[in-house]
Amino acid sequence: MSAVSENLDLYLSGAWLTLRLCLWSAVIATALGTAVAAARVSPVPPLRRLGVAWVTVLRNTPLTVVFFGIAFGLPEIGVNGSYYWFAIAALSLYTSAFACEALRSGINAVPVGQSEAARALGLSFSQNLRLIILPQAFRAAIPPLVSVLIAMIKNSAVAGFFGVAGDLSSVGDTLTSARGYAALPVLLGVLVGFWILTLPTGALLAVVERRTAVAR
Numbered sequence: 001m002s003a004v005s006e007n008l009d010l011y012l013s014g015a016w017l018t019l020r021l022c023l024w025s026a027v028i029a030t031a032l033g034t035a036v037a038a039a040r041v042s043p044v045p046p047l048r049r050l051g052v053a054w055v056t057v058l059r060n061t062p063l064t065v066v067f068f069g070i071a072f073g074l075p076e077i078g079v080n081g082s083y084y085w086f087a088i089a090a091l092s093l094y095t096s097a098f099a100c101e102a103l104r105s106g107i108n109a110v111p112v113g114q115s116e117a118a119r120a121l122g123l124s125f126s127q128n129l130r131l132i133i134l135p136q137a138f139r140a141a142i143p144p145l146v147s148v149l150i151a152m153i154k155n156s157a158v159a160g161f162f163g164v165a166g167d168l169s170s171v172g173d174t175l176t177s178a179r180g181y182a183a184l185p186v187l188l189g190v191l192v193g194f195w196i197l198t199l200p201t202g203a204l205l206a207v208v209e210r211r212t213a214v215a216r
Contacts, residue, residue: 003181004189007171014171015193021088021167022153022197028092029152030145033099037137038129040100041107051100058097063155066094071162087159095152102148106141107133146205153198157190168193 004011040051058066070090071083110133118128160169172190175181 003175003185007175010171011189011193014166014168015196018156018167019197021084021159022156024088025091025095025152025156026149028088029095029099032092032096033103034134036096036100037103037107040104043125055097055100058094063094063158066090067158067162083162083164087162087164091152091156094155095148098148099145102141102144103137105144106137109140110136142205142209146202146209149205150198150202153201154194157194
């Protein structure tokens, strides 16, 4: 395990970069997923069709293809930026489809009577969604959202192979290819790094789930 102990600073900086990348992606994916979920339950048919198309296309596209399209396709049409932000864009887009479905399941869990009572009080669709439905839907959707966010952290391993320098996966690649360390201990260090990111995340979100699981 000398490969890990001798390069602990690289692993720590890689874990920190991966964590930042995942935090940005989680925020953007959740916001996008919420907007798409709202479109999917909208009374406006074009919005519903757009929401269905968004989810269908992204959920059935391999993550590597999404990364490839963002990292190498955007510069071809004049949209330039760092691979770090391209990775955030790819992870956010891909994850938003799954976040949307998690939130939509939460919306479906809200009793229909809540919506009907809101309409009877004269609330518009957007007010009903914002004030009545979504606050309850988020609480109901916490368990599937936890799974989506943990999967996103694991999916971020792809970023290092698309030009993001310094994240956990690229640290493993650097140590094995450029510095000649044996692959097994290096990859074990990368695995432990991802465990350090995913296990506390799951534990923290489990606490949030317990605290919000009041009679729904």
